[in-house]
Structure formats: C-alpha cells, structure tokens
Amino acid sequence: MNQPENVIEIRNLSKVYRDFWGRKKVQALKSLSLDVKKGEIFGLLGPNGSGKTTTMKLLLGLLFPTTGDVSMFGEPASNVEKNEKIGYLPEESYLYRFLNADETLDFYGRLFNISSDERKKRRDALIERVGLQHARKRQLKEYSKGMTRRIGLAQALINDPDLVLLDEPTSGLDPIGTRDMKDMILDLRDQGKTVVMCSHLLADVQDVCDRIAILYGGELKVMGRVDELLKSKEQEQILTSTLSDEALNEVKAVLVKHNAEFISADRPTATLEDLFLKTVQISQAQPGKRFVSADDKAESPLDNEEKPAT
Numbered sequence: 056m057n058q059p060e061n062v063i064e065i066r067n068l069s070k071v072y073r074d075f076w077g078r079k080k081v082q083a084l085k086s087l088s089l090d091v092k093k094g095e096i097f098g099l100l101g102p103n104g105s106g107k108t109t110t111m112k113l114l115l116g117l118l119f120p121t122t123g124d125v126s127m128f129g130e131p132a133s134n135v136e137k138n139e140k141i142g143y144l145p146e147e148s149y150l151y152r153f154l155n156a157d158e159t160l161d162f163y164g165r166l167f168n169i170s171s172d173e174r175k176k177r178r179d180a181l182i183e184r185v186g187l188q189h190a191r192k193r194q195l196k197e198y199s200k201g202m203t204r205r206i207g208l209a210q211a212l213i214n215d216p217d218l219v220l221l222d223e224p225t226s227g228l229d230p231i232g233t234r235d236m237k238d239m240i241l242d243l244r245d246q247g248k249t250v251v252m253c254s255h256l257l258a259d260v261q262d263v264c265d266r267i268a269i270l271y272g273g274e275l276k277v278m279g280r281v282d283e284l285l286k287s288k289e290q291e292q293i294l295t296s297t298l299s300d301e302a303l304n305e306v307k308a309v310l311v312k313h314n315a316e317f318i319s320a321d322r323p324t325a326t327l328e329d330l331f332l333k334t335v336q337i338s339q340a341q342p343g344k345r346f347v348s349a350d351d352k353a354e355s356p357l358d359n360e361e362k363p364a365t
C-alpha cells in the first residue's frame with residue numbers, strides 16, 4: 056500500500072523567545088517532531104501557552120526556529136515561495152477594518168497576482184461559501200466576531216491553497232457558524248487539501264480531525280489517530296432497536312454465559328449541537344411551533360429523528 060506523502064515534516068523543533076537584550080525569556084517549544092500527511096485534517100491541542108500558535112508561525116516562516124528543522128512540500132520552511140500554496144487563518148484578525156468583504160478578498164487576490172477575472176470568480180464563490188453575501192459591502196469594522204472569522208477563512212482560501220493552517224477557526228462562532236465552519240473544513244479535505252488546525256473546543260476537534268497532537272509546556276505529549284486514541288479497549292458497545300424487559304433479561308443471561316460483565320443498558324443521547332441545530336431548522340420551517348411546556352416534559356425536537364449511531 057502506498058503511504059500518503061508528508062506535507063509537513065517537523066524534526067526536533069525548539070523555539071526560545073528572547074528579550075530585547077537576547078536573554079532567554081520563554082522556551083515555547085521543546086524538541087517537537089511530527090509529520091502531517093497529505094489530505095488529512097490534523098489537530099494541534101494544548102492549554103493556553105503550550106506552543107500551538109508558535110508552531111504555526113514557525114511553519115509559515117514568520118518565526119525562525121532556535122534549533123531543529125521544518126520542511127513543507129519537501130522544501131525548508133524558510134523558502135517563502137512555498138507560502139503561495141498555504142492559506143492561513145490567524146488567531147487574531149489582522150484584516151483592514153475599513154475595507155469591505157469584496158475589497159478585502161480583492162486586495163489579497165492581488166497580492167497573489169491572481170488575474171482580475173479569476174479574482175472576481177473566487178471572491179464571489181468564497182463569499183457565498185462562508186455565508187457573507189448579505190454583508191459583503193459592509194466595512195469589516197462593523198462585523199461581529201463570527202463574521203470576522205468567516206471573512207478570515209475566505210481570505211485564507213483566496214489563493215486556492217493546498218495546505219490550510221487554521222488557528223482557532225471556531226472561536227467566537229455560534230453553533231450554526233461552528234457547524235458551517237466544520238463542514239467547510241471537511242470540504243477542504245474532500246477537495247484533497249491538507250488542514251492543520253488548533254482549537255480549545257475539543258468537541259469540534261473530535262468531529263473533524265483525523266489525527267491530533269497534544270502539546271503541554273511546548274512538549275509533545277500525545278499523538279495519533281483520534282478514533283484509535285479514543286476507542287475503548289476493554290468494553291464493547293452494541294446498539295439495537297428498543298428492547299422489552301424480557302429480551303433484556305435474556306441478553307443479560309447470554310452475557311453471563313460468556314463470562315462478560317453486564318455494565319449498563321441505556322437509550323443513546325444525541326448531542327446538544329444536534330438539538331440546537333434541529334431547533335433552529337424547525338423554527339425556520341414552522342415559525343409557530345414550540346416545544347415548551349410547564350412541566351418540562353415536552354417532546355424534544357429530536358423525537359422521531361434518526362439518531363446518529365454512537
């Protein structure tokens with residue numbers, strides 16, 4: 056079987072921030088080694104100050120490593136030509152506040168020497184993709200946090216990059232914006248692009264990432280496939296349609312016969328995200344519909360829904 060090629064190779068990367076006089080201030084990364092494969096979504100996790108943004112800036116060549124090597128697309132990170140194949144959504148927006156969305160994308164398109172016709176095509180497609188058609192002529196200083204994140208993503212994609220680096224892509228987004236952002240990230244993978252993202256929102260990372268690395272104090276602590284890391288090695292889960300008490304007792308008897316311990320039988324629950332999104336969807340389709348009753352026992356918008364298998 057062919058191994059997918061590595062888009063990023065990081066070897067023994069360390070970064071020490073120094074003060075004005077060259078004295079050591081903070082060791083932000085300690086001997087980090089990891090690979091990111093073509094076509095995967097890779098998540099960088101870790102508490103505040105663990106070195107995630109530093110890693111991204113080293114990848115982009117915005118910072119120089121103290122020791123170690125980074126290669127991207129087989130070239131050293133210091134080779135700035137590689138940045139034409141990279142899109143970057145920074146943690147903090149650095150976009151020009153007095154430009155509107157159209158002007159912003161046009162400006163960044165020009166930086167990449169994209170022709171006028173192509174710029175217009177990409178700008179329209181991206182504005183539609185990130186859901187900002189209604190606000191494309193408004194100056195970015197009037198944008199909400201979530202809208203700023205959306206135009207930031209559109210900007211990161213204007214050069215049709217092969218690798219996209221997203222620093223906290225879902226921060227500040229409401230659940231609908233978060234779902235859209237996650238869908239957009241999955242679309243990027245479907246288009247064959249590679250994505251590296253960092254986030255504190257662990258549920259979002261779990262939903263979209265193929266592999267993750269957890270940093271702590273600048274050191275790599277855990278790395279692997281999300282499904283492998285989270286899969287229980289000591290328990291088995293079987294999902295069935297609703298069982299009668301009699302059937303359940305028979306199942307328990309079978310388990311005893313096979314020396315297995317019966318732990319619990321429960322109805323699977325959906326996520327709060329499912330409930331929120333369904334409520335918004337129903338509110339749009341049936342404005343008069345409510346699920347509120349005095350005793351809190353109203354039906355749920357998710358009742359009679361196909362629940363996702365857990």
Ligand SMILES: Nc1ncnc2c1ncn2[C@@H]1O[C@H](COP(=O)(O)OP(=O)(O)OP(=O)(O)O)[C@@H](O)[C@H]1O
Nearest residue numbers: 072080081083101102103104105106107108109110
């Ligand atoms: N320009 C800088 N000068 C000095 N120290 C810095 C600089 N940038 C980052 N640091 C320090 O390096 C460490 C790692 O910071 P980094 O921004 O990479 O963390 P992070 O994992 O992205 O955190 P967060 O989750 O808060 O975004 C922190 O201790 C931080 O204070």
Ligand SMILES: [Mg+2]
Nearest residue numbers: 107108109146
């Ligand atoms: Mg950061």
